[in-house]
Amino acid sequence: MKLYFHAMRLHLKSLLEYKASFVFGLFSQVFVFFSYYFIILALFNKFDNIKGFTLYEVLLTFAIIQFGFSVNEIFARGIDQFDDLIVDGSFDRLLIRPQPIILQVLCTQIAWIRISRTVQAIIVLVIALVNLDIAWSIEKVLVLILMLLSSIAIFFGIFLLMASYCFVTVKGLEVRNVFTDGGKHMAQYPIGIFRKGFIFIFTYIIPYAFVNYYPILYFLGKSDNKFYMLSPIIVLLYLIIPFYAFKRGVKKYASTGS
C-alpha cells in the first residue's frame, strides 16, 4: 500500500510538470461529464418519469455508475491501458520486481486529471439525495455505501477482464467498449426500464443491476426485499472471474512471451 501511495504522489508530480495542460485537462473533463448529465435533464424536460422513475431517482442511478467508473479511470488507469504495457514490452519489467503484478500495473498510471469527474459524480449524487425524500436509516446508509463500492468493483472487474484479454490478442479491443461504454450508458438508467433481454444480460452476465438497480429499489423504498439491499455483495463475488483470468493470462505470457 505504501508503494501505491508513493506512486500516487509521483503521478501527481508528473502531471504538475505540465501546468497548462493540467488546467485545460481538468476543464475538458467537466464538459465531457456534463454532456451526459444534460441528456438526462433534456429527457425529463419531455417526460415526468420513465417507467415510474423520477428525475432525481435516475440521477442517483447515474451518479452511482459515474462515481465507480471515474474512480477506476483515475486509479485503475493502468489496467484500462494494459495493452500499452504489453505492446511496448514494459510488462517484462513488472515481472522482475518483487511485488504483486496487479499492484504494479495499478502503479503504472494514475490519471489524477480525471478527478474532476469523480467530484462531479459526487455533486450529482448529493443533488439527487437532497431532492429525494428518503427515510434515512442505518440500512439505507449501508446500502448507499455498498452501491458505491460495488460500482467501483464492477468497473475494476471489467477493466481487469479486458486486460486479461490482452494476453490473448494484443490490439484491437473494440469488444471492451460494448461492455464498458455500452453497458455503462445503459446502467446510468435504472435497468428495469429496459427490455427483458437487456435486463437479463445486465443482471447475470455483467451484473450492473446488482450495483444500482436492485439496491436502489430498496433504497428508494420501492421494495422491502432485504436481499436487494445486499445484492451489491454479489458483484464482489463476480470479481473472482477477472482475477482468475488475469492470473491465467500472466501464466500464458510466461510461456509464450506475448
Added chain:
Amino acid sequence: MSFIEVKNISKTFKVAKRGSGLKNGIKSFFKRDYIAIDAASDISFEMDKGEIVGYIGPNGAGKSTTIKILSGILVPDSGTVKVNGLVPWVDRKEYVSNIGVVFGQRSQLWWDIPAIDTFDLLKDMYKIDEKAYEKTKNELISLLKIEDVVKVPVRQLSLGQRMRCEIAASLLHKPKILFLDEPTIGLDAVSKKIVRDFIKKINKEENTTIILTTHDMSDIEALAKRIILIGKGKILYDGTLQKLKNRYGNNKKVVITTQNRLSNINKKGIISHKKNEIGYEFIVDVNILTINEFLKYLGTKIEIEDVDIDNVGIDDVIIKTYEEYDL
C-alpha cells in the same frame, strides 16, 4: 555447485506467418499459419559467482530469450535453471529481489520527473531499509557521476546521462546478479567509459555476477574474459575471448592507401577485400600468404602510397564465426 546452472533449456515460439498485402492480411485474419522458431535449443552453461560473461550473437539469435528465462520472465519448454539455489520462474518474488536488469533500449525511469524520484519509488518496491538505501544511492550516484543529473526531469537528459541513471536504478537493491542488455548502445565515448569502469568496479568490489549482451565488441573486450556466442538458439562457442580470436589469429587486416583502381584480385591467402575512402582494405591469412608476398603481389598491380597492418579485430572474428555457422 555453480552459482548459475543452466541445463538443456529449450524454448520454441509460434509466430504467425503473414504474407504482405491486404489480401494476405485478410486471409491471416481468418486462418493463421504458424511457424515454430527455436529461440533456444538445448542451451547449457554454468557460471561462478563474480564472473562476467559476454553473451553475444546476431539479432534474433535467442539472446534475449535466454536473458528472459534467466530473469524469470519466461518459462522454458524444457530444461532446468538454478540460480543461487532458486528456480527463477518458480520462486519469482524471492528470486527477483536478487537480480538487477538493465534493458538498454527500454527505460524504467519515469519520464516527467527526476530520476531520484524513481529511485525513491524503487526503495519501496524492493522494501530497502532506509539507511542501506541512502548509502547505496549515494555511492551509485557518485560512482556514475550523476550528482546533478538525477535532479533533472528524465525527459531532459541525454542518452548517456539517462543510461547511467538506469544502471543506478537497477542496482539500488544490491542485486547479486546483474543483467545488462546492450548497456552502451548509442552512448558517447565519455559515458561509455564511465559505464564500463563502473561495471568493472562493482564486479570487483561487490562480487556481482554479470551477464552482458551487446553488439559492441569493445564492451566485451573491455569487460568480459569469457564469452558465450549464440546463434539460431544454439550455443556456438563458450570460452575465453582470446581463444576465439586465436582461431582466426593468423589473419591480418591490411589497409592500403592508393589512387589506383584494382581489378582481378585472385590470389590464395587474400580472404577478402573492400574499397574504402583512401584505398582498399584486405584481410590476409599470413599462413598462406606472407605480408611480404602480399605487398609484392599488390605492387605489381597498383601504386602503394601507404600501408597499415593490424590484427583482425574482435568484430571481424565474430563476423567470421557467424559466417562459418551460416547465420
